[in-house]
Amino acid sequence: MATKPDTYTVRATAIALGLSQKRVRQLLIEGKLKQFSAHPITIRQVDVLVLRDQRQEQGKSVTPKASTDNSAELLRALSDTFQKQLEVITDSNRQNQDNLMSQIHELRQENQALRARRWYQR
Secondary structure: OEOOOOEEEHHHHHHHHOOOHHHHHHHHHHOOOOEEEOOOOEEEHHHHHHHHHHHHHOOOOOOOOOOHHHHHHHHHHHHHHHHHHHHHHHHHHHHHHHHHHHHHHHHHHHHHHHHHHHHHHO
16 A cells, blocks of 8 residues: 555555545645655655544545445446346337237238228229
8 A cells, every 4th residue: 555664655545535546636736735756656644644634523534435345346236236227128128029019910900901891892
């Protein structure tokens, strides 16, 4: 997580603060965090912990962002949801197809009856 014993990368800072990496970069620009080094961008661990404590005192969430384990779990949940939605759509399509086939059958019968009537009228 830390690149040096007393520094965090932008990603590690984002996880520690429960923010996005983009928001961490904004905090650097705003001067709320001080950049320790440029390549890669690192931030002093002490500054991150102080900001985290300040955010907690203000009642802001500092829950770490989802890890890759949680991401895999989220991906499975999304996959299950999409599978269920696909099943609903498939069932709906089958019902629509059955309805259309029934209508086609009725129209064919009506057409045959009309042709038979016209043939007899000649």
